[in-house]
Amino acid sequence: MTKAVRLELNGSPVAAVAEGGENLLALLRERLGDTSPKAGCLQGTCGACTVLLDGEPVLACLTLAELADGRRVTTVRGLQDGPRLHPLQEAFMDGFAAQCGFCTPGMLIAAKALLDREPNPTREQVIEAIAGNVCRCTGYTPIVEAILDAARRLAGRRG
Amino acid sequence: MRIRKELFADERDDALRLVGQPVRRQDIEGHVTGRSTFFDDHPVAGLLHLRCVRSSEHHARIRAIDTSAAERTPGVRRILRYADLPKKAHNILTIFNFGIDDEPALADGKVRYRGEPIVAVLAESRRAADEAVAKVRVDYEPLPAVFDVEEALKPGAPLVNEYIGRNWFRYWGDYDCQQIRFGDVEAALRSADLVVEGRYQMSPIEHAPLETNGCIVVPAEDGRFTVYTCTQGLFFSLDNTAAQLKIESNRLHFIGGTVGGGFGGKVDTVVEPLAVLAAMLTGRPVRYVFSRAEEMQVSSPRGAERIYIRDGVMRDGRIVAREITHYHDAGAYSRLSTYGTIKSAAHHPGPYWIPNVRVDSWCVFTNRTPSSAMRGFGVTGGDFALESHMDAVARAIGMDPMELRIKNAYRDGDMKAHRKLTQGAALIECVQVAAELAGWPLSEDARRDSSRVGGGGERARIPPTPIARTRAPAATGTGARAELPRSGTGFAAGEPRRAMTPPPSRTGGTGSPSTRPEPEPRRGEPIRNEPERREPPPEPPRPASGGHGAIRFSSVFGSRRR
Ligand code: FES
Numbered sequence: 001m002t003k004a005v006r007l008e009l010n011g012s013p014v015a016a017v018a019e020g021g022e023n024l025l026a027l028l029r030e031r032l033g034d035t036s037p038k039a040g041c042l043q044g045t046c047g048a049c050t051v052l053l054d055g056e057p058v059l060a061c062l063t064l065a066e067l068a069d070g071r072r073v074t075t076v077r078g079l080q081d082g083p084r085l086h087p088l089q090e091a092f093m094d095g096f097a098a099q100c101g102f103c104t105p106g107m108l109i110a111a112k113a114l115l116d117r118e119p120n121p122t123r124e125q126v127i128e129a130i131a132g133n134v135c136r137c138t139g140y141t142p143i144v145e146a147i148l149d150a151a152r153r154l155a156g157r158r159g
Numbered sequence: 160m161r162i163r164k165e166l167f168a169d170e171r172d173d174a175l176r177l178v179g180q181p182v183r184r185q186d187i188e189g190h191v192t193g194r195s196t197f198f199d200d201h202p203v204a205g206l207l208h209l210r211c212v213r214s215s216e217h218h219a220r221i222r223a224i225d226t227s228a229a230e231r232t233p234g235v236r237r238i239l240r241y242a243d244l245p246k247k248a249h250n251i252l253t254i255f256n257f258g259i260d261d262e263p264a265l266a267d268g269k270v271r272y273r274g275e276p277i278v279a280v281l282a283e284s285r286r287a288a289d290e291a292v293a294k295v296r297v298d299y300e301p302l303p304a305v306f307d308v309e310e311a312l313k314p315g316a317p318l319v320n321e322y323i324g325r326n327w328f329r330y331w332g333d334y335d336c337q338q339i340r341f342g343d344v345e346a347a348l349r350s351a352d353l354v355v356e357g358r359y360q361m362s363p364i365e366h367a368p369l370e371t372n373g374c375i376v377v378p379a380e381d382g383r384f385t386v387y388t389c390t391q392g393l394f395f396s397l398d399n400t401a402a403q404l405k406i407e408s409n410r411l412h413f414i415g416g417t418v419g420g421g422f423g424g425k426v427d428t429v430v431e432p433l434a435v436l437a438a439m440l441t442g443r444p445v446r447y448v449f450s451r452a453e454e455m456q457v458s459s460p461r462g463a464e465r466i467y468i469r470d471g472v473m474r475d476g477r478i479v480a481r482e483i484t485h486y487h488d489a490g491a492y493s494r495l496s497t498y499g500t501i502k503s504a505a506h507h508p509g510p511y512w513i514p515n516v517r518v519d520s521w522c523v524f525t526n527r528t529p530s531s532a533m534r535g536f537g538v539t540g541g542d543f544a545l546e547s548h549m550d551a552v553a554r555a556i557g558m559d560p561m562e563l564r565i566k567n568a569y570r571d572g573d574m575k576a577h578r579k580l581t582q583g584a585a586l587i588e589c590v591q592v593a594a595e596l597a598g599w600p601l602s603e604d605a606r607r608d609s610s611r612v613g614g615g616g617e618r619a620r621i622p623p624t625p626i627a628r629t630r631a632p633a634a635t636g637t638g639a640r641a642e643l644p645r646s647g648t649g650f651a652a653g654e655p656r657r658a659m660t661p662p663p664s665r666t667g668g669t670g671s672p673s674t675r676p677e678p679e680p681r682r683g684e685p686i687r688n689e690p691e692r693r694e695p696p697p698e699p700p701r702p703a704s705g706g707h708g709a710i711r712f713s714s715v716f717g718s719r720r721r
């Protein structure tokens with residue numbers, strides 16, 4: 001059983017045919033060529049596959065591909081505005097918030113969902129927002145700091 | 160971060176351009192934009208998916224493997240077996256002429272740990288491969304298993320690895336363990352004010368990289384294979400894959416360097432050889448990636464190390480003797496544990512000047528998951544034990560633990576147990592700074608002490624050293640050895656090689672080959688069961704060659720940059 005899925009990926013309309021039971025992660029990575037969401041566990045425990053579905057963070061490995069039909073999907077490739085990096089991306093770069101980089105796309109998406117909802121989060125809210133994202137390299141502190149830093153940068157941009 | 164440039168300022172040129180400055184990782188822009196290309200991010204059409212049937216038993220003989228239902232599964236293209244392996248057993252250090260080829264890439268008629276790969280299924284989809292794997296029936300004859308290093312050394316323990324032929328690795332031809340002998344430990348223990356003993360146990364630790372081990376192999380028209388891989392040692396893995404497949408290394412093109420977390424867990428080269436073999440046999444591109452469950456269960460963790468320490472201590476805080484027995488649990492196969500054991504011996508007795516030292520470091524085989532490299536393996540476990548023990552000694556004699564460390568710290572000019580003169584010591588200064596930052600009061604003497612004074616002279620001497628060689632307690636598993644194997648190919652035990660100092664990529668320092676020719680280890684030779692022989696003290700056993708691993712070790716225990 002296959003199903004045609006049409007969705008808006010990072011602002012562009014795209015379409016692909018999904019196998020029955022195929023997950024959104026496979027659809028994005030293998031059929032739509034966006035390999036930025038990562039497969040760290042394929043069982044909903046690591047958060048490396050996190051994407052936004054209509055602005056809400058979801059685990060793409062546990063989301064049926066066909067559920068994305070007619071909806072908006074945002075991956076880390078959709079964060080930047082043309083050549084201009086998102087303040088989250090800049091803050092991660094300046095704050096050493098990525099080492100191997102494998103958790104980073106999911107981490108940035110979880111952080112984006114938080115800042116969209118709460119532009120001025122507390123440290124506790126940041127920790128809560130990335131609680132489902134495992135990072136084996138950084139020890140989390142630089143990530144938390146970078147997200148707080150990004151919130152300040154965003155406020156500055158809004159100015 | 161603050162760099163204490165005032166320390167040893169006269170010894171250095173401090174015109175540092177990068178140290179102390181924040182520098183961006185060169186790959187970080189790719190990471191934050193989702194454009195870094197990990198091995199699994201290469202689009203390859205027409206992939207076959209490789210999945211392994213894994214042992215449910217810790218130790219068993221395989222009576223039969225029934226793959227008929229698996230072969231009938233739609234989408235299955237081929238099943239790889241032991242018979243397909245060009246080289247029947249391999250160890251990743253034998254390419255450096257160290258160690259013994261002791262591990263088959265697919266089970267050789269016996270499984271030695273739970274999760275060991277038995278056959279590999281190649282199918283058009285991951286799902287079909289998983290379905291076929293579930294349909295393979297393996298008929299096991301369970302064997303007694305051993306999970307504890309000391310149990311494994313006891314007479315009559317089940318023999319784990321027939322290629323090794325005993326449950327411990329024999330070093331340099333004739334040493335049952337890595338041995339350091341310096342001074343007369345027994346006499347010093349007898350004359351010490353008190354003896355402080357401790358037993359320390361490390362747990363196996365899984366690296367748990369967020370990206371699991373894996374690779375994608377693409378056959379090229381010119382007979383070569385492109386291998387996208389997450390290995391930490393690109394050329395180390397390339398050479399090992401070529402050796403295991405008995406092909407020229409120029410037929411392999413490894414592409415990698417973007418590693419989704421390694422920590423030592425991506426050097427064992429466990430996925431590439433099977434995947435390249437599969438591509439050779441099918442002519443198709445092949446993807447072999449560990450599931451998260453496989454990563455946790457079968458990728459090699461840090462080994463369980465057990466360390467016994469016995470110190471002879473004087474009331475004034477001097478440690479006059481230190482005796483260490485360090486067991487490394489290699490699991491069922493050597494991987495890099497033979498080397499980790501050497502590292503531990505090179506690390507003991509820690510950053511202290513102790514006039515009488517005796518170390519036995521054992522590499523022991525058990526039916527646990529093979530262990531291997533992980534972040535200072537051999538050294539981290541040793542430090543955990545040594546520094547815990549320093550605290551125990553301090554408590555036993557009622558001395559401040561910082562003062563105890565300064566009192567026993569090695570100083571410039573001191574002879575180490577490995578017959579190297581200490582240079583660039585900085586432990587005392589490290590302790591002083593740590594005490595200051597922690598607000599920990601030190602005595603005036605301790606605060607004024609320096610690594611540059613008090614060493615050398617008498618302390619530069621190599622003391623008279625009675626060489627008592629340690630032997631394994633007994634021969635093991637003689638019964639088990641006689642019956643193997645059933646597969647007909649035989650345990651053509653990996654050819655033992657000459658012993659050399661291995662410099663594994665990314666884990667070692669500046670190893671140089673030992674020039675001493677080693678006798679071939681004789682398999683099946685009866686193990687001498689003498690307690691200890693007192694031999695004339697000629698050349699004491701040499702642990703590792705001079706500079707081996709020194710860079711890594713000394714950074715752990717405080718030496719200064721010069
Ligand atoms: S891959 Fe989806 S949560 Fe780990």
Ligand code: FES
Pocket residue numbers: 097098099100101102103104134135136137138369419420
């Ligand atoms: S940077 Fe490696 S897992 Fe987070």
